[in-house]
Amino acid sequence: MTVKAPSRVSRLYEVMDLMLDSVGDPLALDGLAASASYSSFHFDRIFRELTGFSAVEYQRKRRLRRAAHQLRHEPDVPIVRIAQDCGFPSNAAFAKAFKQQFAMSAKAWREGGWRAYMDQQVGRESDVSFFVAEPGNLDVILAPYCPPEPGSIAARIALRNLPAVTLRYQRFFGQSGAALSIACNTFICERERLDGIAHGAPWYGVFDEDPGFTGESEYCYDFGHTGEASDGSLGMRVLPAGTYACLDFRHEWPRFRSMYEDWLDRQSVWRFDSTRPHIQKVERDEAGLWRGALALPIKKR
Structure with missing residues (x-):
């Protein structure tokens, strides 16, 4: 190519x-x-x-x-x-x-x-950037945030040393919620057609800051794949290797906020690493439903 x-x-x-x-x-x-x-x-x-x-x-x-x-x-x-x-x-x-x-x-x-x-200032819009739900199934995005049962998210956290990943991406500004979800879904369809990306290939959503502190107008969200690109319109960045707290999911859309509140804020060994991005990896399974993992960058206290 x-x-x-x-x-x-x-x-x-x-x-x-x-x-x-x-x-x-x-x-x-x-x-x-x-x-x-x-x-x-x-x-x-x-x-x-x-x-x-x-x-x-x-x-x-x-x-x-x-x-x-x-x-x-x-x-x-x-x-x-x-x-x-x-x-x-x-x-x-x-x-x-x-x-x-x-x-x-x-x-x-x-x-x-x-x-x-x-x-008060950001509200539920603070943590809806990390979804790629199908346009016809946006209920999970529009629903308000509900705190998980105490300990339920913490029990699912796995600490992993992730390798570096080179990403070809589209950058989205000032979008969140359903609008961003639809934009990412459209991007997937376009790149599958233009770049020949397989239907079950992984996709990555990347946010460089704590989503709770960034209002909608200031969102900067990268979304892309690890394959080749057929044109020069996409950016290229390397997602850094390192230790991440990972939350695997399947047929659901968990939020980074739950990882902060049910795990990060309740333990004394790890802290958030602001020099590396939040990462969401998603892919379709055999039935065409989404699965993946949220990866929160962490470092030792």
Whole structure:
């Protein structure tokens, strides 16, 4: 199969991934624009058209969400250290930006304010990105989140060292729930036709941040396969190897939120690793029904 050269959009995906990998470093817009073959002016315009935000604002929000993750999951790390690691020049600048984004101080957030933010500001839309249900069977996506029976999800968690995976993907911005599910299903049908992907092949959904802290307009969700691509419109990224807490499922759609609340928050050995993405792997079984696993990145405390 002949693969065309990467499109400018896919190169922009690569730039965004570089921004995520260097979230604590100064933002060099000229260099980022050049790497995507844009002038600085056109880079910012195209970036805004694609994401809804300027590159500067997009990186600022990602820095703040990274800090929010660390404040929740790494309570022993000083706030000033988190501010520095997330690219803020001073604690005062971080404190001002954090309060503007989350309507509370970093200290209040760490002490439990994150839960109120998740429930009140984001709500159930905070964890519906990880579904690929068929368009005619969206009831599970539209249903509100129901906490699992205590211990029922924790009993199913398996710790695995997953290998690196090279993914060809489409990036979706500002979509969640049924709209995102239908978009992913449409993408599957298109790539099966264009790339010859087998009907039972695995598909991967990837989210780089805690879904509970990201509103719908700021969602950035990658969905794709591990095969070849017939054109240059798809991005390419490597899902990193490492230790993940995995939840296998079959003919159901569990949520990452249940893994956080029924397992991660209730044990003392592992913590969330904000440097690696959440991963959902799905595939059709012999009957055409979905099965797969949720993989939550973790590290030792």
